[in-house]
Amino acid sequence: MTYTVAVIGTGEDPDDPDTDGFAMAYRHAGAYSRLDSCELTACADIIPENAKQFAQRWGIPEDNVYTDSQKMLDAIEPDIVSVCVPPHVHAPIVLDCAENGVMDAIHCEKPMATRWEDCREMASACKRAGIQLTFNHQRRFGKPFRKAKTVLESGEVGSLERIELGGKNLFDYGSHLFDLCGFFTDQAMAKWVMAGIEYSEENVQFGAHNENQAIAQWKYTNGVNGLASTGDGGIIDCQMRLLGKDGVIEIGGDQAPLRVRSRGSWRTVDTGGEGIHGPRNTIIDAAKQKLSTRLPGVSVEKTRPETFVDRAIADSVDALDSGRQPELGADNALQATELIFGCWESARQRGRIDFPLEIADNPLEAMVENGDLLPASSN
Numbered sequence: 001m002t003y004t005v006a007v008i009g010t011g012e013d014p015d016d017p018d019t020d021g022f023a024m025a026y027r028h029a030g031a032y033s034r035l036d037s038c039e040l041t042a043c044a045d046i047i048p049e050n051a052k053q054f055a056q057r058w059g060i061p062e063d064n065v066y067t068d069s070q071k072m073l074d075a076i077e078p079d080i081v082s083v084c085v086p087p088h089v090h091a092p093i094v095l096d097c098a099e100n101g102v103m104d105a106i107h108c109e110k111p112m113a114t115r116w117e118d119c120r121e122m123a124s125a126c127k128r129a130g131i132q133l134t135f136n137h138q139r140r141f142g143k144p145f146r147k148a149k150t151v152l153e154s155g156e157v158g159s160l161e162r163i164e165l166g167g168k169n170l171f172d173y174g175s176h177l178f179d180l181c182g183f184f185t186d187q188a189m190a191k192w193v194m195a196g197i198e199y200s201e202e203n204v205q206f207g208a209h210n211e212n213q214a215i216a217q218w219k220y221t222n223g224v225n226g227l228a229s230t231g232d233g234g235i236i237d238c239q240m241r242l243l244g245k246d247g248v249i250e251i252g253g254d255q256a257p258l259r260v261r262s263r264g265s266w267r268t269v270d271t272g273g274e275g276i277h278g279p280r281n282t283i284i285d286a287a288k289q290k291l292s293t294r295l296p297g298v299s300v301e302k303t304r305p306e307t308f309v310d311r312a313i314a315d316s317v318d319a320l321d322s323g324r325q326p327e328l329g330a331d332n333a334l335q336a337t338e339l340i341f342g343c344w345e346s347a348r349q350r351g352r353i354d355f356p357l358e359i360a361d362n363p364l365e366a367m368v369e370n371g372d373l374l375p376a377s378s379n
Contacts, residue, residue, distance in 0.1 A: 003104065003317065005032050006042040006078035008069045008093055009085035010054035023050075024109050024136070024309075025084040029058050031313035032082075034306075038317060042076045044069040069093060073100050080317070083108040086207040091118035094133070098125040105132040105320050107313060111175040112333050114208050116341045117360035123330040134316045134328040137179035137336070141311035141327075142278065143271040144257040145180060148242065148249050151269065152184060156262050158245030160184065165228040166236030169203065169210035170340050171364075174230060177240060178336035184242060185224050187332060193218035194352040195343035198231070199364070202375040209364050212375075216343045228343075239276055252276040279305045348372070 011023025025043075032038040042064035045051035055065045066072040073081075073096065081102050083093050091113045097106050106126065112119040112135055126133035139145055152160060163184060165177045182188075195216035203210045213231030220226070229235045239252030247262035257276060258269040273279060312328055319326035338355060344363035346353045367373040 001037065001321070003038050003079040003320070004041045004076070005038050005080045005082065006044070006072060006076055007040070007054070007082045007084060008044050008072070008097075009083065009089075010043050010045040010050050011084065012047075012050050013053060013057065023054075023084065025054060025082065026057070027307070027309045028082040028084060028107070028136075028313060029054070030304075031307075031310040032080075033058070034310055035314060035317055037321070038080070042066065042072050042078060044072045070096055070100065073097060073102065078102060079104045080320075081106050082313075085109075087111050088114045088207050091115070091122055094122045095125050098122075098129045098131055098133075102131060105134070105316065107134050107136065107316050107328075110135050110137055110179075110333070111171055111208070111340070112330075112337045114365065115360065115362050116338070116357060119334060119337050123334055126330060132316070132320050132326060133330040134312075134319075134326050135330065135333040136309065136312055137176055137328055137333065138308035138312035139176045139180060139276065140183050141315065142276060142308050143274040144251050144276050145183065147269050147271060148240075148251050148258055149184060151249055151260055152242060152244070156244075156260065157242070157247030157249055160224050160242060160244055162225045162227065162243040164236045164238075164241040164243070165226070165230075166234050166238055166240075167228075167230055169205075169212075169230050170197075170214050170216070170228065170343050171208060171210050172205045173210075174228070174340060175336060177228070178339050179332065180240060181226060181339070182332050182335050185220055185222060187335060188220040188222040188224065189335065190226075190339050190342070190355050191219050191221055192352050192354045193226075193339060193342040193346055195228075195346040197344065197347040197364070199368070199373045199375050202377050209362075209368055209375075211344075211364060214343060214347075216346075218339060218342070226339075278307045 007025050010025045013026055032040055040058045043051055043054050043060055044066040046067055048067050051065050081097050090108055163181050167173045167177050197211040198213040199211045201212055203212055216228040218226040238250050242249040250259050256268045257271045259266050316326045338357050342353045342357050348363040
């Protein structure tokens with residue numbers, strides 16, 4: 001079977017990509033192009049030039065290029081849609097897809113949405129429609145994280161007792177880390193969270209507020225504890241640290257992408273040249289080259305090294321084919337996102353928050369809007 005694929009939110013393909021500038025739609029498209037079972041057939045972006053440039057890059061017919069995603073859905077009725085718009089627009093786009101023509105699957109960029117109520121409604125609407133909804137927490141498929149899980153399951157460091165996170169923020173960057181917490185705890189549910197944040201300088205990424213610093217503690221139903229420290233001056237000097245009864249697994253530290261301490265000494269684990277973001281240098285090098293250059297009879301996308309996004313989308317398509325649950329399914333994303341909003345709600349309430357979370361809004365955004373937090377403009 002060949003799945004027809006449409007992309008909403010193509011963005012601009014910049015000459016000098018970075019974490020804020022490289023349009024994720026191009027990475028999604030590259031992943032689909034590697035799969036014989038998928039065919040890119042349509043795209044939509046509110047900026048016509050962006051949509052046209054994307055279509056030219058990926059060989060999409062001019063008649064299938066839109067500025068209105070609803071019109072595209074009505075006309076094309078794709079099997080799969082990738083949603084690559086900013087997070088505050090995720091919910092209305094996903095709900096439109098679920099209600100108006102996407103037949104099989106939606107693969108959406110992370111974070112889920114900017115309001116907790118929207119996150120839950122997206123998941124519920126897709127379940128009602130029988131649509132597979134996944135979110136692009138692609139780091140689950142990186143070798144540093146996969147091999148860390150293998151070490152953990154081997155018993156080398158004993159039973160897991162605590163997970164520590166160190167990153168830029170809880171929401172935009174931290175959504176990956178909280179998702180990985182679910183990966184390492186076999187999707188155990190969080191019982192409670194207690195957190196404090198600092199937000200004195202405006203930090204808006206992709207249209208959404210992110211705190212400058214945070215410290216958070218939480219506990220899972222299986223007894224594992226969590227600790228996160230974000231922003232400059234954070235106390236956790238790696239991306240993730242898994243503390244077992246008999247040892248430690250460290251991911252994304254200064255010493256190596258993955259290393260293990262057991263029986264009193266550290267050892268580095270071979271990750272096949274992959275760092276925490278992907279194959280080293282591959283993503284930036286591939287993005288900087290003009291991808292319109294093609295070898296005769298050979299797909300450039302299929303000859304470049306495989307990225308984490310490639311693996312994430314391949315898993316989602318395979319799950320659709322086989323009828324199994326995808327690793328990046330909405331239920332797993334909800335667990336991670338509930339912890340993030342729980343951290344912000346704890347800061348708002350100045351106390352411990354028990355789960356399930358009983359709010360509808362975005363606590364950080366609400367605190368900014370009502371004046372409880374007054375971040376200075378970064379402009």
